[in-house]
Amino acid sequence: MIRVDGLRYRAGAFALDGVSLEVRSREYFVLVGPTGSGKTTLLECVCGLIRGASGRVAIGGADVTGLEPRLRGVGYMPQEYALFPHQTVAENVMFGLLRRGLSRREARRRAEATLARVGIAALADRRPAGLSGGEQQRAALARALAVEPEALLLDEPLSALDDQTREAVGRELRRVHREGRAAALHVCHNFAEMAAMADRAAVMRGGRLVQVGSPMEILARPRTRFVAEFVRARNVLAGRATRDGDGACLVLDDGRSLRTAAATAAGPVEFVIRPESIALAPAGACALAGPANAIGGTVAEVLPLGSTAEILVDCGGGLQLLASLSPREREAAGAEPGRAVVASFRPSDVHVLEPDEAG
């Protein structure tokens, strides 16, 4: 278990502004945020490589705030892995075991077992310089795991890999983590990586956690505009919340009104509709059965992305909606540039945002 309480720190542009966080044992927690949001700083505070100005850090139930890194029971994998270049892969993995007083023979045996666990037993006697990015990543992971840490701290563990390797190594990382009991804290700047890896996640900005929750929650119900943009919810719109005879609705600047599922206090609001929630149909039809918002428009742009396509629909009055469709849906809707279409989405998919905090 990792527990961070009211952690504060400031050094130049990097600051932590009272961060509190709990990662349970066996949980895989992903912390995302843009560059400079303080993710790495937070991770280094948990490691003990940075001394926080105030606040507490606990690992495995023990307060480690005043302990140096070697006594904290962490397994740390920094950006770019930082394998010791003067040692072989096995020696890298043995490093922490030897410092714990194991004999060379016992350390070697455990290092080999750990290397087998991450699938690179054959590379034990190679030097890091000769390894591919994915192999280096696994070697660094083995080095961090070999000491059987309470807390596994991973700084951008997948960022330096090419797309194909990233997917395979990410799956491997989750599997290896599930076999142990460590609390994993994984820092990255990519919301898709968060969605693929996390049991729970947090979005960080300006040294604060803006939202904590399951990846699905964060993707579907971003708390603020910043989170919405960070997770690429794309359709961020402004309007006024109000009520009419049928329930809660949002009135856009041009007078059109949209149904929402949940009531919001009356007044100006920002809200978001995810591109995946928007269905398209040819003019005159509606792709969704049951109560739905439907807005007519013309297809302005089609951006094919392989398994999906992004369709930008111009609804007039400055309103543009981005829909993400599978090739089959796209064909059914006849979504080609210049065609008239109807964009529809459920009231429950209209998600109202809270105002952004400063920072």
Added chain:
Amino acid sequence: MHVSRTHTPVEGAGSRAFRGVLLGVVALFVAGFVVLFAVDVTYVRWADVREVVVSPAIRAALWLSVWTSLATVALGLLVAIPMGYALSRYRFPGQAFAETMVDLPIILPPLVLGLSLLLFFSRTWAGKTIDESWVPFTYHPNGIILCQFLMSASLGIRAAQIAFDAVSPRLEHVAMTLGCGRAGAFWHVALPLARRGIVAGGILIWARSFGIFGPLFIFVGAVRFRTEVLSTTIHLEQSSGRDEVAMAVALLMLALSAVTLVVVHLLARRYDPR
């Protein structure tokens, strides 16, 4: 990622002229020294070289040169490694002043150092106490090591600092999470990775110590069989009119220095900063 230096782009006339000028400067510089040393070699009579090699006084000077300079290397590295690491890793008040003092001996006229040492050990209470009751320095081989150390330690300190700068602190951070304190991270990670730079620093210390003369002449004198090193020999022989003998000794030093430099270059080639 890594572009070979022999990887040449397509060059026009201007670029070829530019390269020609640069390589021309290199050629002139090298030719100047080759001519200089070639004259030395032709001027020397081999009979003089034989006389030098068998002369007990000069053998004593050679032996003194060798052991004092090696002792200086040991002492110099003993100071250069911790200082280079401290200057590379820590920020402390007065650091700029400390770094200036490290660089000072590199530009200091050697005679000034000899004079300062003489003044300290002969005129101050502290200096006299050290010299008379603890460790003799004035007109003593210990003084040779002291002069060599003060003149050359800076080279070792800077070499070690550069070598430690090339070791990513992140490696030590990982070592610290794996069970090392700062000292352990230094010992197990930084030191092995800075090894080649430190060895090169040691060779620089040796080369400078081996050739130094100015401060020795003032501070320890030139007593045959006691404080005379090879560079002092050259001065003594030359000022007593025996240019040929001086030249033969010079050739001996030149050969030793050349061998050392070749070793430095071989090491430098293997030393790849990370």
